[in-house]
Amino acid sequence: MFWLSLILLISVILCDNSVDQKYRINCQPGRDKDPDKCKNQGCIFDTSSNTVSPPCYFPAKTGYIALNLSSNKSATDKQITLQKDPKSVKNPFGNDFSQLNFTWSELGSAAYIKITPIGQDRYRPPVPLADSTPITSTEKLTVISSQDGIWSFNVIRNSTGAKIWDTSIGGLLFADQYIQISTAVPTDRVYGFGENIHPTLKHDFSQFRTYAMFARDQAPDSVNPLINNVGKNLYGVHNFYIGFEADGKSHGVFFFNSNAQEVTVGGSAITYRSIGGQIEIFFFPGPSPEEVVKQYQQLIGTPVLPPYWALGFQLCRYGYSGIKEIRDVVDRMRAAGIPQDVQFSDIDYLNEYEDFSYNRKGFADLPNFAKELHNNYSMHLTLIFDPAIEVDYDPMTRAINSDAKFIEWPRADLVPTENRYPLINNTLIMLGKVWPKRNVAFPDFLDSEGKTNNWWINEFTLFRKQVEFDGAWIDMNEPSNFGTKLRNSTPTLAKDDDDDAPDLECPKSGNDSHWDLPPYETQAAFFYGNDAHLEGKTLCMIGKWGRNKYYLYDSKSLYGWSESVATHQAVRNATGKRGIAISRSTFPSSGRYAGHWLGDNKAQWEDLRSSVIGAQEFNIFGIPYVGSDICGFGQNTTEELCLRWQQMGAFHSFSRNHNDKDLAPQDPAHWPTVAAAAKKANLFRYRHLPYLYSLHFKASLEGGTVVRPLFFEFPADNYVHQISYQFLWGPSMMIIPVLEANRTTVDGYLPPSTIWYSLFDSSYGQKAPNGNTTFPAPWNSLIPVFLRGVIGLNDGGNSQSIANGELYWDDGDSIPTDDLSKHNFHSFTFRFDGTSENSSLLITQTKTATNVTLPPLENIEIFGYSWTPDISSATINGNAINITALSTYNSTTQVLNITATGLINLNNGGPTWKLTILNKKPSQNGGINLSLGVLLLLTVLYNLF
Numbered sequence: 001m002f003w004l005s006l007i008l009l010i011s012v013i014l015c016d017n018s019v020d021q022k023y024r025i026n027c028q029p030g031r032d033k034d035p036d037k038c039k040n041q042g043c044i045f046d047t048s049s050n051t052v053s054p055p056c057y058f059p060a061k062t063g064y065i066a067l068n069l070s071s072n073k074s075a076t077d078k079q080i081t082l083q084k085d086p087k088s089v090k091n092p093f094g095n096d097f098s099q100l101n102f103t104w105s106e107l108g109s110a111a112y113i114k115i116t117p118i119g120q121d122r123y124r125p126p127v128p129l130a131d132s133t134p135i136t137s138t139e140k141l142t143v144i145s146s147q148d149g150i151w152s153f154n155v156i157r158n159s160t161g162a163k164i165w166d167t168s169i170g171g172l173l174f175a176d177q178y179i180q181i182s183t184a185v186p187t188d189r190v191y192g193f194g195e196n197i198h199p200t201l202k203h204d205f206s207q208f209r210t211y212a213m214f215a216r217d218q219a220p221d222s223v224n225p226l227i228n229n230v231g232k233n234l235y236g237v238h239n240f241y242i243g244f245e246a247d248g249k250s251h252g253v254f255f256f257n258s259n260a261q262e263v264t265v266g267g268s269a270i271t272y273r274s275i276g277g278q279i280e281i282f283f284f285p286g287p288s289p290e291e292v293v294k295q296y297q298q299l300i301g302t303p304v305l306p307p308y309w310a311l312g313f314q315l316c317r318y319g320y321s322g323i324k325e326i327r328d329v330v331d332r333m334r335a336a337g338i339p340q341d342v343q344f345s346d347i348d349y350l351n352e353y354e355d356f357s358y359n360r361k362g363f364a365d366l367p368n369f370a371k372e373l374h375n376n377y378s379m380h381l382t383l384i385f386d387p388a389i390e391v392d393y394d395p396m397t398r399a400i401n402s403d404a405k406f407i408e409w410p411r412a413d414l415v416p417t418e419n420r421y422p423l424i425n426n427t428l429i430m431l432g433k434v435w436p437k438r439n440v441a442f443p444d445f446l447d448s449e450g451k452t453n454n455w456w457i458n459e460f461t462l463f464r465k466q467v468e469f470d471g472a473w474i475d476m477n478e479p480s481n482f483g484t485k486l487r488n489s490t491p492t493l494a495k496d497d498d499d500d501a502p503d504l505e506c507p508k509s510g511n512d513s514h515w516d517l518p519p520y521e522t523q524a525a526f527f528y529g530n531d532a533h534l535e536g537k538t539l540c541m542i543g544k545w546g547r548n549k550y551y552l553y554d555s556k557s558l559y560g561w562s563e564s565v566a567t568h569q570a571v572r573n574a575t576g577k578r579g580i581a582i583s584r585s586t587f588p589s590s591g592r593y594a595g596h597w598l599g600d601n602k603a604q605w606e607d608l609r610s611s612v613i614g615a616q617e618f619n620i621f622g623i624p625y626v627g628s629d630i631c632g633f634g635q636n637t638t639e640e641l642c643l644r645w646q647q648m649g650a651f652h653s654f655s656r657n658h659n660d661k662d663l664a665p666q667d668p669a670h671w672p673t674v675a676a677a678a679k680k681a682n683l684f685r686y687r688h689l690p691y692l693y694s695l696h697f698k699a700s701l702e703g704g705t706v707v708r709p710l711f712f713e714f715p716a717d718n719y720v721h722q723i724s725y726q727f728l729w730g731p732s733m734m735i736i737p738v739l740e741a742n743r744t745t746v747d748g749y750l751p752p753s754t755i756w757y758s759l760f761d762s763s764y765g766q767k768a769p770n771g772n773t774t775f776p777a778p779w780n781s782l783i784p785v786f787l788r789g790v791i792g793l794n795d796g797g798n799s800q801s802i803a804n805g806e807l808y809w810d811d812g813d814s815i816p817t818d819d820l821s822k823h824n825f826h827s828f829t830f831r832f833d834g835t836s837e838n839s840s841l842l843i844t845q846t847k848t849a850t851n852v853t854l855p856p857l858e859n860i861e862i863f864g865y866s867w868t869p870d871i872s873s874a875t876i877n878g879n880a881i882n883i884t885a886l887s888t889y890n891s892t893t894q895v896l897n898i899t900a901t902g903l904i905n906l907n908n909g910g911p912t913w914k915l916t917i918l919n920k921k922p923s924q925n926g927g928i929n930l931s932l933g934v935l936l937l938l939t940v941l942y943n944l945f
């Protein structure tokens, strides 16, 4: 004790409490902005400084003291007991726990830390993590504690000593409903956090910007993504980022917490605030961004493998009058020759908006239409399903009879006394109001007995017997509820205009109100005005699920995740096929079960731009099957915007045009120009689907991304870190979309560390200029797309170029085994070697599927081919093959195109195939590095016309 107070004394006397602006932690992050209150809280109010850093900030050395540290300087102790310094500034939002337990452990090469009050059993999100499987990496992270006035820790990269995290800037607070931790970051190259609209892919640390995270039915606002430096919380929660160190190595940081939370990025620091749970953080060593994502996915699960058809183009709108209109649209698409594989229906098809029903007015023919899509066109049908179930019809009867559970009030005295629904009489079910006319209940997808999920699966299976849908689109699962209010006193049924469905009211006073009105409500409430609280647009935070185990206060951001788990299984059981679910609300590990669309955007150029960032971020979050509503959901689109969006959206994994009710049609066939552009873009996409599918397959198998930010592949290129609006498909295909009005060109950047070959229009196969270039981008052209070349080694004067690739192939639609490596699939590696003497393509089959026929490899394009090939010399495995009829070589463009019907049949003759062609004369430029771009094209016309 003497030792402790001595330290305190010294720190009080010697330390100046002011803090460098770049490390200031906001002491009034909420509605209050009051200097007197600030000082009364023990914080420092400084108006002299610029307006960027928070004016009211915590004094230096705010935090806890370690009681059992083995060395004050650097201790790798795995357990440390922390004591709140009674003289230190108090938590402004509750009483800090006096003692905390800090532990850290190695998770293979990764590091995991946990801070939780001693003697408390705190909530932990019930999302299964593979947190006992060691993470492998060539690098290693270590957590080192030290004490200098306060306890702090560093997360260190062993190989370089770089500090990935450094909490010595102070700010650790831990009360029941307010938790805060801050860290200095090594660079401002920080990417991630969601779901928010970020103005740029890389975070901007020149402002102190706060992003709220709490699942909410909230449409993105891409025009004003931040108001007063606060970015509002959208549908999902992803508290994960990739950060860079000064030397270009990258790491990942995952804050595992599902309470309402937020981060502030600014100065040289990140501050986390959460209003419940505990501090659990996983640190991934990378060192490359792709490795970071793989390591993260090793913990949260690799992404679901979509069926092949789900990579086709998809069309939807809200407000179809009926099947006739949908048939007309599908016919119009076919007449225009625009590839389409999936048709959607929004809630229009439902009977009175009740799940597992269809209306007999416009949609009486839905069952036949589904069959028609399958049988006549090999197309697929995806239908919308909302989680909320009206409490007075057959699915609800079956739920009650099978003991399925719904979100409930924790006590009977909270349940409104008047009940008009016999089925749920004398239950604790919390009634809400969504699209159906009467009240609804929200299925308990965390039901520990699994009865709710079984009932859900059964409902899908029963409905599938009526309508042969193939995919499920799950919306409104934040969960969204209409008209939720706070109530002052005893529970009553709030009457409103619609007498059929009273509104939900949550406790506004007394002890029960601390769920919806906690001391700090986070920007997820403040952002929406002074009367906004946590229950806004959703259920009461006092609601419970998981069979009465979890409060919504802690766990409501998991609702969409839990519905994805159930629906993923339901679609598979109902269809007997792989199927796909698309979820609006997501959480870490949602990608294992579902894809995501970026929500109710608008037909604005800003939304087109933000969707490019959104798709890259969701790849970082482990949900690569993602896309925006092409042409914009809300507001009437324009011909030009829709055309540009179709061109870009052809590079979304989930590529769907979707439109709001009462708006003019925007299917691409609506305008001849858009039809032509969409046809061109979709045909390019379809031609390269085996590549896109292989990228998804690899991500599902090993983890990783499909759409990739440029800094993933070129981390050492300083310029790419500021690029938000270009992206890659995997490692090799660069996409530069047009995202502004009135443009016939687009400015793009091609990293000079490699050679790029154009894949678009008249410059097809040509070397593209490196660095910043203005590319032609007229309406009737494909947007600029480039293939990354492979630079060969200078092989003692005999230049050699090598290109590698992989292909994954299966039946595209069967349910894979849980361990995807045991699934029935083919895989191949490709290696192209070129020298002045000859060129060869070596194909090696690395896994063979049974009863899955591969399409023939009939076309190989080689760019930058500076030798003169003797096409008549071609052999496969030493046997001559005649490819002369269709193959071409152009010595000006240096494009070699090897084409022959049935060129290589990958079903026979393996496990290796070697195609060799002799070159006629030695290269003119022998001894100089060459570069080749190699494109292998399988002949796969998947449901095209």
Ligand SMILES: *[C@@H]1O[C@H](CO)[C@@H](O)[C@H](O)[C@H]1NC(C)=O
Pocket (backbone or CB within 6 Å): 079, 081, 101, 102, 103, 118, 119
């Ligand atoms: C701290 O947490 C660790 C790991 O959960 C546990 O083993 C230890 O008993 C805890 N210590 C205290 C003082 O609660």
Ligand SMILES: *[C@@H]1O[C@H](CO)[C@@H](O)[C@H](O)[C@H]1NC(C)=O
Pocket (backbone or CB within 6 Å): 076, 140, 142, 158
């Ligand atoms: C990493 O660094 C820590 C602290 O210096 C050290 O204790 C540990 O042994 C190192 N681990 C490896 C694998 O080098």
Ligand SMILES: *[C@@H]1O[C@H](CO)[C@@H](O)[C@H](O)[C@H]1NC(C)=O
Pocket (backbone or CB within 6 Å): 419, 420, 421, 422, 423, 425, 426
């Ligand atoms: C609910 O049950 C009570 C008796 O417990 C009964 O008086 C009431 O009529 C029932 N209400 C409905 C809507 O079935």
Ligand SMILES: *[C@@H]1O[C@H](CO)[C@@H](O)[C@H](O)[C@H]1NC(C)=O
Pocket (backbone or CB within 6 Å): 453, 454, 455, 457, 458, 573
């Ligand atoms: C779903 O399918 C699995 C695998 O066939 C089966 O074991 C399970 O019983 C099915 N669940 C339901 C609710 O039908």
Ligand SMILES: *[C@@H]1O[C@H](CO)[C@@H](O)[C@H](O)[C@H]1NC(C)=O
Pocket (backbone or CB within 6 Å): 635, 636, 662, 663, 664
């Ligand atoms: C959109 O266009 C349609 C058809 O031209 C028109 O009826 C409607 O009023 C427009 N809606 C808006 C919001 O501009």
